Structures are given as structure tokens and as C-alpha cells.
Amino acid sequence: xxxxxxxxxxxxxxxxxxxxxxxxxxxxxxxxxxxxxxxxxxxxxxxxxxxxxxxxxxxxxxxxxxxxxxxxxxxxxxxxxxxxxxxxxxxxxxxxxxxxxxxxxxxxxxxxxxxxxxxxxxxxxxxxxxxx
Numbered sequence: 147x148x149x150x151x152x153x154x155x156x157x158x159x160x161x162x163x164x165x166x167x168x169x170x171x172x173x174x175x176x177x178x179x180x181x182x183x184x185x186x187x188x189x190x191x192x193x194x195x196x197x198x199x200x201x202x203x204x205x206x207x208x209x210x211x212x213x214x215x216x217x218x219x220x221x222x223x224x225x226x227x228x229x230x231x232x233x234x235x236x237x238x239x240x241x242x243x244x245x246x247x248x249x250x251x252x253x254x255x256x257x258x259x260x261x262x263x264x265x266x267x268x269x270x271x272x273x274x275x276x277x278x
Contacts (some may be wrong), residue, residue, distance in 0.1 A: 147238065152191045159190045195242055202239045206254035219251075 163180050164171070181187075188196075208215045218235055226232075236247065243250050 147191070147194065155190050155194075198239060199242060202250070203254040203257070206251050207257075 160177050160180065163184060163186075167180065167183070169175055169180065181189075205215050205218050210216075240247060240250060245253070
């Protein structure tokens with residue numbers, strides 16, 4: 147996900163929360179205070195990251211014959227178009243984890259690290275335990 151898209155999602159989320167609570171920007175109330183009042187601990191962007199990692203772990207643990215695993219992990223043998231290469235789904239996962247492809251797949255298969263549950267954020271200490 148691009149930085150611009152994350153910014154737009156955060157803006158839209160806070161705009162909706164302010165509208166629900168009938169709070170104007172002129173009231174000078176911080177976004178953290180609004181989230182605390184609504185008992186929202188994570189932003190929409192953080193939830194998207196958690197769900198992406200969860201789905202990645204789920205697909206890694208599937209059998210190799212499954213079509214969805216082939217599509218998500220596979221590469222095409224055809225020639226690509228000119229210009230910048232398209233961003234792949236696996237590229238987003240690797241950016242979120244900061245790991246290499248094989249290491250991320252191995253951790254996901256063994257349910258170690260960030261894939262133990264959706265609520266576990268990617269903490270540097272978790273990744274350090276696995277030699278990253």
C-alpha cells in the first residue's frame with residue numbers, strides 16, 4: 147500500500163469518527179482522544195496490515211496443489227510489459243515483515259512470530275528472536 151493511500155485512509159477514518167461524534171476540527175480535539183473515546187485501539191491501516199499478514203500465513207500453510215497458493219506465490223513465465231514492474235502482493239508482505247521470501251514463508255508455516263494471531267503486531271523483538 148502506498149504512503150499516499152495510507153494517508154487518505156487515515157484521513158477518511160478520522161473524518162467519519164468526527165462526524166459520528168459531531169466534533170468539528172475547530173474544537174481542537176486530538177485524533178488520539180477521539181479514538182480513545184470510541185475505544186478504537188487500531189487504525190484502519192493497521193487492521194489492513196494485520197489481515198494481510200493473516201491471509202499470507204493462511205495461504206502459506208495450504209497444500210501446494212491449491213490454486214490460490216499457486217496464484218499468490220507463483221510467477222508467470224510470460225514476458226512482462228515495458229516500464230516499471232507491477233507491485234506484487236508478496237512484495238507488500240515482504241515490506242511489512244522486513245524479511246526475505248523464504249524466511250517469511252518458513253515463519254508463517256510454523257506459525258511463529260507475527261502470524262501467531264492477528265492481534266500480534268510486528269515488533270522488532272519478535273523478529274530479532276528469529277535472527278533477522
